[in-house]
Amino acid sequence: MLQQTRVQTVIEYYNRWMKKWPTIRHLSEASLEEVNEMWAGLGYYRRARFLSEGAKMIVAEGGGFPGTVSALRKVPGIGNYTAGAIASIAFKEVVPVVDGNVIRVLSRQKAISANPKDSLTVKKFWALAAQLVDPCRPGDFNQSLMELGAVICTPLNPDCKSCPVSAQCRALSMSKHDNSVLVTDFPTKVVKTKQRHDISSACVVEILETKDESEEKQPNSVFLLVKRPDEGLLAGLWEFPSIILKEEANLTTRRKATDSFLKKSFNLDPKKNCSIVLREDVGEFVHVFSHIRLKIHVELLILRLKGGTNDWFEKQDKGTITWKCVESNALSSMGLTSGVRKVM
């Protein structure tokens, strides 16, 4: 959970998670569907899948929890950093860790101006950290180094006055002798690939159900959710029916595209089997992923089925698309991605 994610963000998820699955065996018995649900909102959802797969692997092999870096590295989702962290902190193996904090601290300490993403440079950081790690308390040492980066040797305004190792910091020393050098010049900035700009149209489809024993009650309603493909962005997660537009489009054009999608995928056709109770253009917002800037147009579409829900359910093509209908209160309590929650 902590990979690329702040502790503050993780805490709530961690506590809920550990309550639901107190042991690795419990987790190994959970479905990916449940795991995704519990992870929803945390991001980088492959981590959840790997965690699930990792738990299954460890339980299946029956050898207990892997206790060395080399054994840990075989578990999906555990890379160099996590293996080093677990091995040193939990099992006192004398191995280093290199995360974003460590890279920042070491690149300043040694005034390393090479691209910190470059694989040769990364190796250098690992070698440096390995050389430094305290053989008596590797876990404490590693956490100290990361904490130094998190609290004092911070990205923007490092507190060099409070730094316990400022005396040996090459970046600080350089900055004192050369006005053109700043401690924050290290690590050097990496040019990142620019975000793709996508445009989509999401349609919140609410289907009114008329009860047979109609006792003047409010009709129940359900919302249509679609499961995303098992690979790629937000893999296997639920969302409101949505389509990616090739270019910016006006409401009429968007509705045409949405209608076609709803007809093809769900056999929802106002000309045949349903009537539109309400259709409203809700507005738009921008949702930002790590590598995509997605503008989402949102519509609310309230329908009433002519033949009743059961008829419609049975006529669905179960093969092409995975979908489900959920009631309003189930919807608000279910795990949804951040973007889907904004749409809602």
Place this chain on the structure above:
DNA sequence: CATACGTGGAG
């Protein structure tokens, strides 16, 4: 080796 892969807090 470069890129895909979320989300949110801080300045």
Place this chain on the structure above:
DNA sequence: TCTCCAAGTAT
């Protein structure tokens, strides 16, 4: 509003 980046990993 924009930039930066967080206890990274897999492909």
